[in-house]
Amino acid sequence: MQGRELLRQLQQDHLDLRAVREERLAVVVGDDAVARRHAEPGHARSLAMVFGQVTVERIMYRAKAVDSRVVADAKLNLPAGTYSPGLRRLAAQAAARGSFEQAQAAIAQATGVTVGKRPG
Known part of the structure; x- marks a missing residue:
């Protein structure tokens, strides 16, 4: 359990450092x-990874009447939802072996992360 928390904290520290260094x-x-010229720093989102939950802070670029863009999400290759690709892969493998409830229990035991029934 301490090893997983160490990995989660290292990932969080890495993301925090990237946020501080992100250039507008x-x-x-x-x-x-x-063109999106209005930049809003400090936008945060949660990301569930195989070693726990982290928060990703980044600059969001906006313009009227269009969707916002987040350059850091693309640079980090972040998924659109809450769950990292590694956690999604683990969930798919666990679900293929049995019921969803069994998969949830296996993921919680292996990672400490509780996944919901709806895709995230």
């Missing part, structure tokens, strides 16, 4: 060719 860009242009 003058403009971010999305695939829709719309």
Whole structure:
């Protein structure tokens, strides 16, 4: 259990350092060719990983009437939902072996993370 917490804390520290060092860009242009010039630092999201929950803070770029863009999410290759690719893979493997409840128990025992029934 201490090893998993150490890995989680190392990942959190890495993400925190990236957030502090993230440079504000003058403009971010999305695939829709719309320039997003308004930058809002400090936007946070939770991410459940195989060794626990971490918080990712980053700059969000906005423009009126279009979706926001987060450059750091793309650089870190973060999934759209709550669960990391590693945790999703573990959930799929555990679910293939039995019921969803058994998979939830196996994931909680292996990682300390409780997954819900809805995709995240």
